[in-house]
Amino acid sequence: MGEGKTSVIVPMLALSLCSSSSSLVRIIVLKSLFPTNYQSVRYKLGGLLNRRVLSFSCRRDMNFSESQANQIFNRLQYGLSQRDVVLTSPEDILSFDLLTIDKCRRNEFDVGRSMLSTQRWIKTYVRDILDESDEILHVKYQLIYSIGGQKQVDGGLERWRTIQSVLNLVKKHATSIATDFSDDISYKVSERKSSFPEFRLLNHRPFPELCKRIAKDWLNQKTFRQLDEELILQFILDTSVPIACLKDRFPYNIIQLFLIMRGLLSSEVLFVTLKKRYRVNFGVNPNPKFNRLMAVPFRAKDVAAENTEFGHPDVGLVLTQISYYYSGLSDLQLRQCFDRLSQNENDPEVIYN
Incomplete structure (x- = not known):
């Protein structure tokens, strides 16, 4: 940081690579830094050297027609001949790739064929310069387009309830784990007994012990035979134990619970x-235009990542519940809950009396 890579080295490298008309230079920058980098590159290459800087953006709501897809292709080819520079972000590149697949899935083959031709041309003639390459090449940079009708996650309501049970056990063992691993955990006791404590793992060291305590307590809440409990405990805490050992002993819905617990504990979803x-790495987006009640990734303190959700469903469910444990419900959300209850209950006296 601050050593001139973006402001000095990137423009020099781009100018060197685009000196020949055999390759089109594409500078890939982080989405959050795109406006700043665009102004910088445009000033240095455009203002001083009269090189045209093209910005390439793509989103799912951009419904390209065949003529528009051809215009993009032609503009890139013209940019190659004029030795222009393209500035884009990883999200835009991935979005264009996924839009190509989506067009073919919708049987819009003419548009998909044109976009696919553009992709093949890019792979042949484009040379990429990655600014902040450690961030851009990080595994977290993924883009997922949901398709088809909306469905419940596998397990339905039981997945939510199981996660709530696990978080309740985290709350139960938070104090003892924080005492045993004081250097590896950030812990603050909640002011009210009913509140969820501020509990955050700083490294992996305390997690195996936390998993063992959660798994044992969770099994104690169930009514399995003692002989089966040992097998279940091994299955939940060890990903190498095959599922075949459970199929003849338990019904499918019970095995689903074991798989949910296994994902949370031994597959380390809970650790993540x-x-x-x-409010720094995750939280509920307060922007009313977002229209989502699920937790989303945050780019910085109280700055939600726009149009972004967690790719793993269990991560999203756990962080959503933790978010509301910390923030509570607003007056509007509380009224919505009561309205939903009143709509679904035809005869409240039967339930509450």
Whole structure:
């Protein structure tokens, strides 16, 4: 940071690579830094050297027609001949790739064929310069387009309830784990007994012990035979134990619970979520235009990543519940809950009396 890579080295490298008309230079920058980098590159290459800087953006709501897709292709070819420079972000590149697949899935083959031709041409003639390459090449940079009708996650309501049970057990063991691993956990006791404590793992060391305590307590809440409990415990805490050992002993819906617990504990979904900082790495987007009640990734303190959600459903569910444990419900959300209850209950006296 601050050593001139973006402001000095990137423009020099782009100018060197685009000196020949055999390759089109594409500078890939982080989405959050795009406006700043665009102004910088445009000033240095456009203002001083009269090189045209093209910005390439793509989103799912851009419904390209065949003529528009051809215009993009022709403009890139013209940019190659004029030695222009393209500035884009990883999200825009991935979005264009996914839009191509989506067009073919919708049987819009003419548009899809044109976009696919553009992709093939880009792979042949474009040379990429990655600014902040450690961030851009990080595994977290993924883009997922949901398709088809909306469905419940596998397990339905039981997945939500199981996650709530696990978080309740995290709350139960938070104090003892924080005492045993004081250097590896950020912990603050909640002011009210009913509140969820500020509990965050700083590294992996305390997580195996936390998993063992959660798994044992969760099994104690169930009514399995003692002989089966040992097998279930091994299955939940060890990903190498095959599922075949459970198929003849338990029905499918019970095995689903074991798989949910296994994902949270031994597959370390819970570890990933408990490492994140509330309102810094995740939270509920307060923007009313977003129209989502699920937790989303945050780019910085109280700055939600726009049009972004967690790719793993269990991560999203866990962080959503933690978000509301910390923030509580607003007056509007509370009224919505009561309205929903009143709509679904035809005879409240039968339930509450």
